[in-house]
Amino acid sequence: MRPFQFHCPSSAAEALQKHSRDQKTHYLGGGTNLIDLMKEDVERPDHLIEVADLPFKEITQTANGGLMLGATLNNNKTANHRLVRKNFPLLTMAMLSAATEQIRNMATNGGNLLQRTRCPYYFETSMPCNKREPGSGCGALNGANSKSAIFGWSESCVATHPSDMCVALAALNAKVHVEQADGSSRVIPFTEFHRLPGDQPEKDTNLETGELITGIELPKSEFPDHYYYYKVRERSSYAFALVSAAVGLQMQGNTIIKAGLALGKVAHKPWKLENVERFLEGKEASLSTFEAAAELAFEDAQPLSKNEYKIELGKKTLVQALVRAAARS
Amino acid sequence: METKTKTGIGNPISRLEGKLKVMGKAKYSSEFSFENLAFAQGIQSTIASGRITAIDTSEAEKQEGVLKIITYQNALELKGYNGRFESPSTKGISPSLQTPEIHFYGEYIGVVVAETFEQARYAANLIKVTYAEDQHKTNFEEHLDSVYKPDKANGNPADTSWGDLEAGLNQAAAKIDVTYNTPIEHHHPMELHNIIAVWEGDKVTAYASTQMVENAVTTIAETFQMPKENVRVITPYVGGGFGSKLQLREHATLGIMAAKMVDRPVQLTVTRHEMFTAIGFRQHNRQRMRLGADQDGNLTAVGHDTTSHTSFTEEFQETCGLMTRMLYKTPNSLVTHRLMKLNLPSPRWMRAPGEAPGSFALESAMDELAHELRMDPAELRIQNDTQVDPSNDKPFSSRQLVECIRIGAKKFDWKNKWNPKPGHTQKDNWMVGYGMSASSRAAPYLKSSAEVTLKRDGDAVTAVLKTDATDIGTGTYTILGQTVAETLNLDIKDVQVELGDSKFPVSPGSGGSWGAASFANGTREACLNAINNLKTLASTDEDLTVAELMKQAKLNELTATGTAAPTEEFDDYSVYSFGANFCEVWVDKDTGMVRLEHFVNVASAGKILNPKTAYGQIIGGITWGVGQALTEHSEVEPNHGNFITRSFADYHVPVNLDLGKIDVVFVPEEDYIANPMGVKGIGELGITSIAAAIGNAVFNATGRRVRDLPITPQKVITTPVTA
Ligand SMILES: Cc1cc2nc3c(=O)[nH]c(=O)nc-3n(C[C@H](O)[C@H](O)[C@H](O)COP(=O)(O)OP(=O)(O)OC[C@H]3O[C@@H](n4cnc5c(N)ncnc54)[C@H](O)[C@@H]3O)c2cc1C
């Protein structure tokens, strides 16, 4: 690990102030991702600003009936919070499928959004990787890409976003609250928070350097009864998804009134399925409808040399998530 | 004589050192501290083939705390190195940093020594190496035409045959000809490989994590061309080995060399990332199985052809066909092993080398044959049982394979559960299937010595047992304590066991499933000698207690040594452990995720010294088998030739939730041909044929025969339904 300076600010303002607004400074949440990457010499910050203790540890009800999840609250406390369990059980289910109890106890909500890809080339400093070292090439494009993206990738990067929590947040139409150094703040819709790689794969999100995440806002609860997070993985726990699907449905009898859908581990960002949501709205819940929805969802998929299986697997995962969400109540 | 001790052999007592381990008081090799201890960090190559043309250490050398940077340019010349690497024996020289040539990605090319671990690691990242790169050969498929026949496959003949395989296949009523692939897997003991080297003049002490103390001494002596008396190896606790610690390899050479060059004690710990390439691994094996049987299920032909890869620096091939040679009777047999050389690290021994992948091929093929014959796979095994080893015509010292199968079938309720039609049972989205397999593993027994010291205080006698044997997490302390308690009729609380020091009498070390049998017999021999000596000194023939004997001989202390070794009779028999496995799996019909619901393992493995530690060995073996079957594999990067997933986030070892319910049954067995105590090894039997049982159950659940391990969701959904 390279030497670095460690800062423990006592307020958000101080944290924002200390940030050098370039890649030399990183905020530190639970450290479950950043510290690993520093040990592997992938991330090489000169300054770490600890934000895990900043006072964004509450879960509060918003005026319009939603929830605000503090950015520094840990993943377990968030997932198991009474109001989250009651009103956003899809989020609970997705979050508890991630990592392990120990890691979730350390991991913060802000850090979860900003965890980096698990693309193995990104972790191996001797390998080419545009995300780690812009211009060095993309090792996965014509290499070991069985776990890479099937949507929205570019020649410069085919990585996927690994988070489970974020897939549910995309399905739930969350918003991210951030603060800037000058004290101003802004709210970013979840679908615009993460970005596609394009020709700048080093940028995972549309966050500006130095911006601090303070909270995640969930709109009024829409899917407390019909929901499912289906995560397909290579072992029963403690593994990232091969593909996953987050489904929230609002039903009247057997009719779908509203749908919130997103796929995980298929793209550089949680893959929100807006057209499929519209397709489902007003339809009767049935296997054939769900299969048609899955066809639509994967219409534009573009597999790489070793990940074509993800299309078939992804369709089945989405269908099953829909079936289980519709059945649940 | 007073009543017999309750803490002797056969009792399920808890590990003597368990509490120490839980409290962090069991000292592993990296936990010895020295004033002035410096830390070394290895540097590994980042190309798979070529040579180093330049190394720029200038930036690294400037860093605080850096003491020395060693590369091939300034390394100690290892006089024992004759320009080539020894073919792997567990002894022999372990060269490092002697040439600029690169044979595989991840080869050690240097080491940084600094005041602290962090400084060494940081400086290592600053070293810039320039290479002249050659086209690497790492693709197994592309080099199949370069295969050759090795002299030996892990010490066994590469090829064996009897009868006429083709003729046997031609006369068969049912036959199969299928190919299986098992992937590259890694051992990854929980305790990282480690050495602390301390020189005093021309003598060196190595605190090293190793399975075999005596081999470690020999390796150091030969590598550094010094007398063995000048080498001491200490390893009281070892946190797992699985074959990766049979030898002291390059990292140990680096640590000892570094200590010499900086003239200070040096610690070198191999990181988890480095362990993927530094300590051996299990090679990719391609296995073609040809089986034929008559209408009644009698095998008419058994063919097993294995193709694997070795490195350009060593030759090693695990003997996948070993079990195929001896498990079933057949008039026609052909078993072959072929190798190609690739720019990958050297594969080496890994838990049940040969049997683990070989049993997957044989026992899956038997299942496929049973399916062709429309026969119960358990019955097919019973039908082909033999009490004479078909490979050498020797009788088995004991063989209870059929008993294992029958007991397991009963415990599992196989007759009622198993249904030959794949896809017979569905529960919600799960398809339920049942599978079984038979297993066998040699039960070797080697020369082993020990020393026991008895001390008397009034009527109380305590014993201290010393041997250089190791406890690699298997429970050696406990079973040897029980052996002493049993033989001397003491309570185990009055017995102290000291292990893992080359000052102690020589044992064969832990490996090859011979540890428990060999150490225990050596220990018993020392205790019997102590009793005999006492009787002589006390001038009595009576069976008195050791306390009474010592009193009568007016002794407060007595030390005796003993050595046990196989007799000539041992060679007249084939000595093996046997087992049977039954399991139930659930396969998600859409996503192909496999869940192991229930596993029953029955083992016939001689006298069980301690059912608790033995049970631990078997569930550990099953866990390994589950990893082999469902989750573990290393992928070779196609363009650069490295193992691309070098962390536990990507290399998936199974977790608790993957295991389901496990039942283990030990079949009573008295086999005094195997050795005087009738003890056989179980550590490797435990993993053998586990993957086959699971794969067979997946087929039974889905009608999909996945012949390439591991059976991942991706493979399940892309393998066609064939039954
Ligand atoms: C072995 C392993 C398995 C895992 N398995 C899963 C899994 O199955 N599913 C899953 O979803 N996740 C998984 N994870 C990932 C885990 O969820 C993330 O590591 C965790 O959520 C990151 O949170 P953190 O607080 O520790 O982030 P940190 O490591 O502290 O930070 C991550 C990034 O976020 C930035 N950051 C942190 N807080 C803020 C803030 N408030 N404002 C701005 N920037 C900030 C940091 O600068 C850094 O760049 C796994 C991790 C490990 C190590």
Ligand code: SF4
């Ligand atoms: S996919 Fe992205 S992260 Fe992976 S190697 Fe290519 S550029 Fe790097």
